[in-house]
Amino acid sequence: MNLILLGPPGSGKGTQSSRLAKEFKLAHISTGEILREAVRSKSYLGEKANHYIHTGQLVPDEVMIEIVQERLKALDCKEGFLLDGFPRTIHQAEMLEAFTRIHLVVALKVEEEECVQRLASRKTCPGCGLTYNPVNHPPKKENVCDQCGAVLILRGDDKPETVRERLKVYVKLTAPLIEYYQRTGRLEFVDGTLAPDKILQNLKNMLQSKILLWK
Numbered sequence: 001m002n003l004i005l006l007g008p009p010g011s012g013k014g015t016q017s018s019r020l021a022k023e024f025k026l027a028h029i030s031t032g033e034i035l036r037e038a039v040r041s042k043s044y045l046g047e048k049a050n051h052y053i054h055t056g057q058l059v060p061d062e063v064m065i066e067i068v069q070e071r072l073k074a075l076d077c078k079e080g081f082l083l084d085g086f087p088r089t090i091h092q093a094e095m096l097e098a099f100t101r102i103h104l105v106v107a108l109k110v111e112e113e114e115c116v117q118r119l120a121s122r123k124t125c126p127g128c129g130l131t132y133n134p135v136n137h138p139p140k141k142e143n144v145c146d147q148c149g150a151v152l153i154l155r156g157d158d159k160p161e162t163v164r165e166r167l168k169v170y171v172k173l174t175a176p177l178i179e180y181y182q183r184t185g186r187l188e189f190v191d192g193t194l195a196p197d198k199i200l201q202n203l204k205n206m207l208q209s210k211i212l213l214w215k
């Protein structure tokens with residue numbers, strides 16, 4: 001089963017993706033992470049991506065798709081994968097279709113103001129990329145990552161004015177994407193305003209019913 005999880009910044013998409021991937025034994029592919037990994041490895045693609053990142057530009061679709069394609073060749077993707085943060089544009093979605101089959105796309109629905117509020121108090125682990133929120137997902141020890149022990153940070157792009165800008169970009173790019181997957185009958189919405197455990201439960205129920213249909 002190959003899935004895509006869509007959701008605005010602050011929707012809890014990252015957390016839900018990693019939990020869902022674990023539940024269904026899918027490879028969790030976060031584009032933020034594989035991009036950082038590619039840059040760290042100084043591979044040919046990584047160096048290419050790094051050039052854009054360092055000059056403050058978006059990594060072009062062609063480079064991004066190559067990085068994703070490389071990643072999807074890995075053994076852990078054989079039984080299925082969950083893409084988190086990709087595709088971002090309809091162009092990317094079309095390129096993705098060219099070499100893999102996406103069974104289902106799930107969009108988390110959260111209102112703009114709620115995203116802004118959530119991100120303003122969010123902390124990120126610079127080590128493993130996990131995110132924490134004092135309200136619904138606090139770290140066990142204050143300011144320290146549960147998973148790797150690094151000291152948590154507030155990211156600059158989580159500031160309210162930056163978040164509003166990111167949300168605008170998200171809506172502009174994702175609206176056509178949602179329409180694209182809806183048209184091909186592969187889109188499901190899930191309420192992203194509920195408690196994280198409840199959202200996960202709803203996601204699981206929905207996927208299980210889909211899997212039964214596919215069998």
Ligand SMILES: [Zn+2]
Pocket residue numbers: 125126127128129130145146147148149150
């Ligand atoms: Zn960590």
